[in-house]
Amino acid sequence: MNDWKKTSCVLCAQNCGLEVQVENNRIMKVRPDKDNPRSQGYACRKGLNIAYYQHHAQRLTHPLKKVGQDFVPITWDQALTEIAEKLSTIIAEHGPRSLAVMGLGGLGGHTEAVFGLRVLRALGSQYYYNALAGELTGLYWGYGRTVGRQYNATIPDHHHTDMLVAIGWNGWMSHQIPQARRILDQIAKDPEKLLVVIDPRRSETAERADIHLALRPGTDALLTRAMIAIILQEGWHNKEYIDRYVSQFDQISPWFMEFNAREACKVCELDFDQVREVSRLFATRKSSLHPDLGVLMGRHSTLTTYLEIILLTVCGRLGVPGGNVIPGCLMPMGSHSDERNSKFWRTVATDFPAIMGMYPPNVMPEEIRNDHPERLRAVLISSSNPLRSFADTTAYEEAFSKLDLLVTVEIAMSETARTSDYVLPDLSAYERWDTTYFSWDYPEIYCQMRQPVVKGVGEGMEGSEIWTRLADKLGMIPEIPESLYEAAEKSRLEYGQALFTYVKSNPKNSAALPFIVAKTLGRELGSVNLAWMWFLLQTVPKDFRENAARAGFTPGPMMGDEIFQALVDHPEGMWIGYVDPDNNLANLRTEDKRINLYIPEVEEWVYSITPESESEQLQADEAYPFILMAGRHMDMNANTLMRNPEWNKGRRACTLAMHPDDAVRLGLNDQQIVRVTTEVGSVDIELEITSAARPGTIIIPHGFGLSYNDEEYGANVNRLTKKTHRDAIAGTPLHRYVRCRVENILYE
Numbered sequence: 001m002n003d004w005k006k007t008s009c010v011l012c013a014q015n016c017g018l019e020v021q022v023e024n025n026r027i028m029k030v031r032p033d034k035d036n037p038r039s040q041g042y043a044c045r046k047g048l049n050i051a052y053y054q055h056h057a058q059r060l061t062h063p064l065k066k067v068g069q070d071f072v073p074i075t076w077d078q079a080l081t082e083i084a085e086k087l088s089t090i091i092a093e094h095g096p097r098s099l100a101v102m103g104l105g106g107l108g109g110h111t112e113a114v115f116g117l118r119v120l121r122a123l124g125s126q127y128y129y130n131a132l133a134g135e136l137t138g139l140y141w142g143y144g145r146t147v148g149r150q151y152n153a154t155i156p157d158h159h160h161t162d163m164l165v166a167i168g169w170n171g172w173m174s175h176q177i178p179q180a181r182r183i184l185d186q187i188a189k190d191p192e193k194l195l196v197v198i199d200p201r202r203s204e205t206a207e208r209a210d211i212h213l214a215l216r217p218g219t220d221a222l223l224t225r226a227m228i229a230i231i232l233q234e235g236w237h238n239k240e241y242i243d244r245y246v247s248q249f250d251q252i253s254p255w256f257m258e259f260n261a262r263e264a265c266k267v268c269e270l271d272f273d274q275v276r277e278v279s280r281l282f283a284t285r286k287s288s289l290h291p292d293l294g295v296l297m298g299r300h301s302t303l304t305t306y307l308e309i310i311l312l313t314v315c316g317r318l319g320v321p322g323g324n325v326i327p328g329c330l331m332p333m334g335s336h337s338d339e340r341n342s343k344f345w346r347t348v349a350t351d352f353p354a355i356m357g358m359y360p361p362n363v364m365p366e367e368i369r370n371d372h373p374e375r376l377r378a379v380l381i382s383s384s385n386p387l388r389s390f391a392d393t394t395a396y397e398e399a400f401s402k403l404d405l406l407v408t409v410e411i412a413m414s415e416t417a418r419t420s421d422y423v424l425p426d427l428s429a430y431e432r433w434d435t436t437y438f439s440w441d442y443p444e445i446y447c448q449m450r451q452p453v454v455k456g457v458g459e460g461m462e463g464s465e466i467w468t469r470l471a472d473k474l475g476m477i478p479e480i481p482e483s484l485y486e487a488a489e490k491s492r493l494e495y496g497q498a499l500f501t502y503v504k505s506n507p508k509n510s511a512a513l514p515f516i517v518a519k520t521l522g523r524e525l526g527s528v529n530l531a532w533m534w535f536l537l538q539t540v541p542k543d544f545r546e547n548a549a550r551a552g553f554t555p556g557p558m559m560g561d562e563i564f565q566a567l568v569d570h571p572e573g574m575w576i577g578y579v580d581p582d583n584n585l586a587n588l589r590t591e592d593k594r595i596n597l598y599i600p601e602v603e604e605w606v607y608s609i610t611p612e613s614e615s616e617q618l619q620a621d622e623a624y625p626f627i628l629m630a631g632r633h634m635d636m637n638a639n640t641l642m643r644n645p646e647w648n649k650g651r652r653a654c655t656l657a658m659h660p661d662d663a664v665r666l667g668l669n670d671q672q673i674v675r676v677t678t679e680v681g682s683v684d685i686e687l688e689i690t691s692a693a694r695p696g697t698i699i700i701p702h703g704f705g706l707s708y709n710d711e712e713y714g715a716n717v718n719r720l721t722k723k724t725h726r727d728a729i730a731g732t733p734l735h736r737y738v739r740c741r742v743e744n745i746l747y748e
């Protein structure tokens, strides 16, 4: 008997295919799924431990209400009625800007986001905070300006590239591309290909690289400006490509023509000749670039990623095979919200715009604690744990205590749930139908409609169902004609026709469509998420249909239903489309349909990145002589998704990594407890002496300091990070460059 059920890992955005065996509603065995077309039998240690995500002592079973210091179980009806009443009162008194929604989705399922956002919008608010605005929005902003749409950020075409440059990306541990270790190994071992890693330390990826540029932490903007300067000054740029696809080149080239790259390399602590050679190779090969948190969470974050777009463009590497390409998708990860358009709100206290429709978690504490009449007073959270995940835990705790209403939709009694007024139990990723919209494949478009493999514990409901019921309590759902319910019972074809007729005669109700689909087809299919997938596939744009036709689906009105049925029949996941690899630049959405290289707002910022000024700013601070990399991706962490410390039993999971030279200088021993202090806080943590850290820098992983069975495991690195240490444009945290000191303490 084949009792292996197909599913996927929900611990990172690769969602590797897995097969599980279930006994008595528990996941007992897990193995990688060879049938999954994207992961092809690949999985890492974390995926093989997903039973720890699913089964643990802190799973929620009932809606809970905070009464005094305790939680009492209440019915769904009471919980949603009270939340709806409180929300209505707060908004009536203080206006819609007093409400924010945070999270929605995470790494294992995105369907609830449609529903949570509908509730937020119907209440009149735009304030959607999300972890992506704590990492990627600076990059999205740069692409928004240069290629015309924030969601058209590029990925390296890693199958066809012959030179992959990883800048601030430790793919060996963090993945971020499908089958990361296999791909990195292939590139590193192929004599025709080059793997270049730009990382201050000898990361696991750097160990395998053909070339490792071990730059000084925080100097990526300077290095990138230097590389572009070398290329333009040497005349290695791709003039034909620039003539054909680029505008405003003449406005940006003066930024580099007089720039002293040799002096810059000194400040970056790199050999000029080696940087010159890497620049030459980049300009002349089928090169591509993978930036990640090392730069996204580094000094000058948004500026560095903009300079990288310039580097790719002047070398003719954007939108071409083997270069950086715009992937296709079923649904973009966010919306294009150009802050120059005044219809998009800015935050009231800190004046930050939304990027990709998302506001940065770093500013939320200030948005709650201020005197503005429209300050935030109510926050609804799902699939996020700000009290461990976002900068400045202490500031968050103080701010959350000032809220009139905090609601958390969770599967676990997280630190954030514990602080909330109401906690609502979601079904876990293994108990519900769901999909993710991560579009990091090329030219294929991947989709898996993950099927439930275990039954829900207690009274949990799909997040999308929770938002729908809340919408109902808030009076957002119009009366639904009986004919729609009846059509749903008959067939999808009849339902589709009935829905079409309904929308045509009730156009003003179209904003409530997700809820209408949830209550009709969702009821029939036993899952709102599944019903939404069907609906989404009926409404996909023309571009997607063309991509799906390339994957063999039949063009015409039944295409959406055909893909839906295929997804249900293929629980292992499938390719649902192929983009046209010869026409990637057709995705340009700028007015002149060219890459617009000049962003005036950052011109001054570019000019400020000089060897002299950087050298001065990088000087050591006597009070805080070390640079802390506040976050690290290892085999032993998965953001805050794995709460039971048992899964790392016998391993040194949460330690402070320090180079042997520094440890000798400070007279510290491996395994002793040390105290790390920054401007905002201190933590005590076990020392690990290792050459994985660069001299002068220390590393603490994120995702620890979680309390389990009344004990806290590991250190919460966000006690050390300051909310205002953030990017000027995107508000993203600068977690890879936190000044700190390390002290030897006597420990009782």
Ligand SMILES: Nc1nc2c(c(=O)[nH]1)N[C@H]1C(S)=C(S)[C@@H](COP(=O)(O)OP(=O)(O)OC[C@H]3O[C@@H](n4cnc5c(=O)[nH]c(N)nc54)[C@H](O)[C@@H]3O)O[C@H]1N2
Binding pocket: 012, 013, 046, 135, 167, 168, 169, 170, 171, 173, 174, 175, 176, 198, 199, 200, 201, 203, 216, 217, 218, 219, 220, 292, 293, 294, 295, 298, 299, 629, 631, 632, 633, 634, 635, 636, 637, 638, 639, 703, 736
């Ligand atoms: N194991 C594991 N994997 C994960 C996750 C997890 O929690 N655990 N989380 C997932 C998520 S949500 C994300 S966003 C990704 C992140 O994935 P990555 O961005 O790859 O994660 P980091 O470990 O931060 O790796 C960045 C690298 O940047 C380097 N770096 C630090 N400072 C600088 C600098 O100034 N310049 C340069 N050039 N490099 C620098 C670091 O030394 C490190 O090797 O990982 C995903 N994968």
Ligand SMILES: Nc1nc2c(c(=O)[nH]1)N[C@H]1C(S)=C(S)[C@@H](COP(=O)(O)OP(=O)(O)OC[C@H]3O[C@@H](n4cnc5c(=O)[nH]c(N)nc54)[C@H](O)[C@@H]3O)O[C@H]1N2
Binding pocket: 103, 106, 107, 108, 131, 132, 134, 135, 293, 382, 383, 384, 385, 386, 388, 389, 390, 391, 409, 410, 411, 412, 414, 426, 427, 428, 429, 463, 630, 631, 632, 638, 639, 640, 641, 702, 717, 718, 721, 735
């Ligand atoms: N200092 C520092 N902080 C960091 C980082 C760093 O490098 N340094 N990395 C940052 C990055 S890249 C990211 S992406 C963020 C991630 O931070 P968050 O947005 O907080 O996401 P997670 O930690 O993945 O998960 C949050 C919560 O989702 C809950 N959850 C799991 N499954 C479900 C479900 O099915 N439904 C619901 N409703 N809830 C569920 C989990 O129990 C957990 O409490 O952390 C960031 N925090």
Ligand code: SF4
Binding pocket: 009, 010, 011, 012, 013, 014, 015, 016, 042, 043, 044, 045, 046, 047, 048, 175
């Ligand atoms: S954590 Fe590992 S197994 Fe899970 S999706 Fe990521 S790479 Fe795959």
Ligand SMILES: [Mo]
Binding pocket: 131, 135
């Ligand atoms: Mo992330």
